[in-house]
Amino acid sequence: MPSTFASWRLRALALAERRLPALTRLRRPEALPVRLDRRRIYVLPTPFGLVFAALLFVMLVGALNYGNNPAVLFTCLLGSVAAASLFAGFRVASGLVLARVHAAEAYAGEPFVVNLRFDPAARDRASLRLRHGAFETAFALHANQPSDVSVVVETPHRGWYRPGRIRVWTDYPLGLFQVWSWVNPDVDILVYPSPERAAPPLPVSGDTRIGEQAHAGASEEHAGLRDYRPSDPPRLIAWKASVRHDSLLVRDVEHRSGEALALDHASLRGLDEEARIRRLAAWAMAAERLQRAYSLRLPHETLGPALGADHLRACLRALALMPGRAAVDRDD
């Protein structure tokens, strides 16, 4: 029985989407900012609203039956309050603008936060709610104060992630009517691959260790220094050492702790594609933690050698966008 019901429901939904162009339009991603207006706001009574309507009817019949005019007036007043609440609720949703969507760092398989910036325009909006998948939250906006609403999202896939349809709704003020609208912002959020947990140690080659010893044996003064090139940032200039030489010297990042590590996609034979990507991601992060310069060699490009947050981001981005977005198995 439930399956029959579900199939009927799906068919009704499909019919509604065919017949109501607005619904279909909302299925397509749309460019930000998205403004909720009457063309895309829907209103229906809640179950409580239906019960309340039945109650009002009983009250009206009772009051008329007893010929009791104050009771009739009371019932009329309550009915009018219910009707007014519909429009008050509509005004909470109407004119709301989804201004932008941005996300913090996101890793596949882990929950991450997507911030939706809502602009309430010149109106206080209490008790708006937002549903995205199984995630629900409620928020209030003060007039002329755009603010962020955090949505917690989780996806098993690396690469570009599209939040999809988000239901913005409210049953303000009395819970008799629900006013809702679907927004499907045209934004892509980059989801980094999930780094392999308990990955094997970094691939430290023998040369590197020799290089380190060679450096240690060399003059302390020259350790990790090289000639200035115009593209070097000024903060890297070693001023004291430069005074003693005639030319400007800069600290060589790549040599700060020995030779650059080579994180090579091709060297990880025996693992499947996703496992390779996850291991490379884990290694890149480990190298970053150890402050060791590293280069990432992928089939089509090579990044680095370098060190720093920008480099790590570039590496993770390249890994995330590797072809073949297969699902990543969870570590556990």
Place this chain on the structure above:
Amino acid sequence: MTDLLDRQQFERVALAVAATVALHVDHLPAGLSFALAATIAPRVITRRRAAGAVSWWVRVPLTVFLLMFVSLQYGNIFGRVPGTALACGMLALKLLEAERTRDARVALGFASFVLMSSLLFTQTLLFSLAVCGVLGLVIAGLLSLQPAPLAEPRRLQPDLWRASVLLGIAVPLALAAFVLLPRLNAPLWGTRGDDTLTSTGLSDSMAPGQFVRLMLDESPAFRAEFKGPRPRTQSLYFRTIVLSDFDGTTWTRRFSDARPSDAMPQVPARSPIYDYTVTLEGSGDRRWLPALDLPIVAPEGSRLSREQILVARPGPVVVGTYDLQSSPDAKLDTSLPGADRARLLALPPGYGKQARELARRWRDQLRSDDRIVEAALKLFHSSFDYTLEPPPLARDTVDDFLFGTKAGFCEHYASAFVFLMRAAGIPARVVTGYQGGWWSSEYLLVRQSDAHAWAEVWSDGEGWKRVDPTAAVSPDRIELGAAQSDPNAGWMRSGWLRELRNQLDIANSLWTRSVISFDSLRQHALLTEFGASELSHGDLLLALSIVLALTMALAAGWAMWDRRVHHGDPLDRAWQRFRAALARGGIDERTAEGPLDLRARVHAAAPASAPAIDPLVDEYVALRYGSPAPEPLRVARLVRRLRAFRLRRR
């Protein structure tokens, strides 16, 4: 996000529920009121400590107990009084399990129903205002169930303010619906006899104090439309039922009393005859038809009994409207047979020992019947008070009233007077009916609150004479009507309080006239003033639908109206207008086209405009793309120039 009620939300709901139940305390049994208070208060206190519904093994026995209590107290659980008692109990019990938003909403919805039912018992202006205030609490309760308020922590005052704004917005529509809703001509189910409190109309027995509910019932009893002269207010006595038997507490009549009179009423020459039509209202007992003292002909479907009251003939046709004639001086009986005389002198044994003593003294001293009647009236006038809230009487109702409480209303006076007369050897009986009324331009409206009881004493040779002992106590009762003539408490009588009370009374009577007694007749009268006559229920419903549709359209306009619908800043808008103007001139708008390409097309299509458009486009590009915050003065100047631009084709 959890929908578990926090402490504040729960207490708002509890407050609304408690206030709702409190409005019913007046007619709930004291035990039940106490039990409800003893249910709500501990629940609020314990929930402060820890959330969680009261377990079912407390709730189920309480529910069973409530059902048993109500059915034992009232005999059943249906009808107005037991029904509301049950509803109050259920509402309080609902609070025991209210833990989530859903429960709280159900409780508040049900509270509004219970709130409405309180108006079935009291309908005064002040009480209605109190009901409105509690409705505000209920709505504020619903508002505070919303998950994300504008300000944390939630405060009661803004929610109450929002609730009153909602109520205020709703008033016009509510009034329109109130005026246009078709009223039922006959109730769908019994509103009479389903419990002791409903007393729509007089009954064929009378116990002193029984009228009180009737006297506060402002629903119309009947209307009398006079053709020709109208009687004076003081002689507006509509006799309805005559009661001749007294058992010490209650006056009753016998079935045989209704047998028709064999004599024709005698009307003395030169005495006035009133010709009028009576239209009965409401759902009262229609076995007896009110008639102005004294009817001389019986209308169709009824007969004139020996006691000179109109008794409807039993049959399927219920009399609603009848024409008849009355004359204040008509006489039916001029002789009183012995058996009847004995019955009209009978007194219940064991009652009124002191009263009998007093009557015997009067008989000895005064001798003449007329002087005894005068003495009794003088007694009432000198030391008795008229009040609609008399103190309860002891077992010997006659003596306790005459020598104890000395306060009451028409029933007490009529009853005590007839007792005294009989004790003094004068045949006497109680007549109930209506006295007074409210003159509209066309008819006299008589309400249930105009119900009255008076006495008739027998005089050999003259027949029955009407004596109204209430008039001796409170002449105002005859002039103003029952409720107005109750002086209530002493402190109300003087100074500014009296002024205030008068003002309040004006408001109250306005409320009574415009709301409480707004029936289908008034509805039609009101709508006739707007040029609509002979409206059927269908017409009313149509008018109501039109008003509803108009209101909804207005409200939708309000909801959708947005002061700040703008697309972009002034510069964008001016550019948009400029492009629209070009489009009207034949250079169509292309969404993906930048200003420079547009300029190229203008050059090609209208070379004459080229010198004019070049600086405009340059300036626009400089302002729009040259700086993140364009200088307002330059923007304003460009906006003006863009507006002034006219495309020249050659």
